[in-house]
Amino acid sequence: MGKNSGAYEFFRYVGLNVMGMIGLSCYILADTYFVSKALGTSGLAALNLAISVYSVINATGLMMGAGGGTRFSIFRFQGHEREAGQVFTRTVILALAAGGVFLLAGLLCAPVLAAVLGADGDTMDNTVVYLRVILCFAPCFIMNNTLLAFVRNDGNPKLSMAAMLTGSLANIALDYLFMFPFSMGMSGAAFATGLAPVISMGVLALHLSGKKSSLSIVRCRWSLREAVSILSPGVSSFITELSSGIVLMMFNLIILSLAGNTGVAAYGIVANLALVVTAVFTGIAQGMQPLASRSYGAGDGKTLKLVFRYGAILSIVLAAGIYACANSWWQGIIAIFNSEGSQELVPIARRGIQLYFAGFLFAGINIVSAAFLSAVTETGKAFAISIVRGCLAIIPLAFLLPGIWGMDGVWLAFVLAEALACLVSVWGIRRAGAAR
Template structure:
């Protein structure tokens, strides 16, 4: 059983880490090409916009992870009749919310850009990027839903291929649209928006080849199922949206401390951090179908093993990432600091070396959130997610920035993740009389 659990863990986690790293390159590629084409103003505008991208991405994750979690539990319990109802409801909900985001892009992108902190120098670029990304919101959301269901339908390899294909196409299209075609900020956003469309085309192979048991049902939306999906996926949403809250809060605080150059330096740190966080998200999404299946079958020992593997992997990768960032920070910054601005370079170097220390705790927190959701402990997962995204982080940023300036801003992430990891571990080991899992 030990060998089987480790084999499945290695397969699902490795594929998901690769896929999530590819997915994170959506924004990283934009950061590189925008910095080359538009300089510090473009970099700041992009950073103002990423929070909304995280909100859209998180909505897709919430529906996808929530629906796929219920799918795996029902499948392990041989509840075949409800599986396609969950799948169909997830898709309908994704389309509805995606259309609402798109309408927001048409009617309110300018007001949204101002609300996020854009000024006269960055407003046109921020508005252009935001409106384009929001037009493609239905595809971002549907892509995340399909990735989760295909992964949980015993095809993690195709999910990984779809994520990587979408990401690579984004990099290629970014270059083509921004340089040979000279499409500027719109080109960067358009390339990013086409990436999930291409990914969905790849995922369609799962259904065309007849490998899937998932079917679209012609039925009304089941609101009970909607509540179930959103409840199970809420932690994934909060985890992703916490990134948006972090970005918005940091942007506004840094704008007051260091102006647009400070925001540009944070843009470099935040976008490199996206790749690091994607590694931990890959671990968490990799264990989700395995934990949901084990939970539905009552296999507590298997869940313990999976969690142990995940935490060990997270700490090992956090050590490797921090070592790389500490010793190669200047080289990383130079890639995105196209104007070779010394102020941006100095701020970003300090930021990388302090901020990334939080990864030792962030990986554990992301894994804990996914475990609690997959084991139907949605309230506990919600508590951990909200603590990371709002309850602890925002006061820490405001307090530490007043005391220590920019150093305090960077430290806020580290302190928050450290405190939340203690809370998360307490919740994991907290025994409930109805809990089948004995530690």
């Protein structure tokens, strides 16, 4: 496989981005591990209640990055450097504005949000603490996601990966430092997570200040139309990530009524592992995006089809491997996060891994398809995939199936929703012509 081949470039971009996204997802996985060790089942339940808000923040950052990055890449490969610079400037402004809204919510509304998310006497204090800190760091999370996408689209996927991994490793080290030697409890976990994107942006600054960078703030006019044109290619990424938060909030409330805080803690293990698995497919999708947008801008239909086929095959292979590994090693996985040795938690988490993870056999295709369609400005089809898997299928199934099968219905709601969305993915890709 030569260095100039399409396959080499695909696996270079995708491989680097998958590794980086796994690192990025470990922000929360590290919190899950250290919180379970330091605060036990109640702390794990509080973290799982609060983490849905992180999904909303992350979704906003991914929308800014994917949308702005797509428009930037298309303009650059059409030779419109001035327009590309304006896209970068406008996206940075949008990111800062969105971050400011979340910051105000953290300062003013953290207790109200905690109550809405289902926190009770055992979990309220820790949930409020985590929410307040994470929301105050929201501008950093959103700006980091935005800059990661632009640096990747500016031809530096290695530095983008390095920034994500550096932030993640720093989070793990700071989690341990703040929660054990400094005994900061839940605030330590949240503060460590909040500092991670700051450190990541420090690495990205190496590209922004370098001679090869084409990213700079320029003077430009502002209009609602321009904002929509930037955000629309990122809407599918926003809904994909937001759906994780919606599902998390909804499942937490349903599980609270079925199995109490122990059930929520068990779901916390499944959900946080699922965040890492989702990050793998998001990594494939984001790695594909610069290549797809570049080929689209250059009118290279042959390469476009190859990019999609590589992404689809890779997602299927990885999904099957992840499902097999999760079901083979479930006992060790649960033990890592079950520091109190709760015997009630084990069977719930085991059944969750067994059923819930089957959904990724479909989810991988859905995430890759939606991102690919967005990258080639087929935003309507991408939106259809994302809205089916994020709302139209999962919400009714989540309320219907638990009434029939109890906890099994909770897990199966995700699987069936992704299966239905996969049908929409097949339709969208065929209509776009990428599968022919």
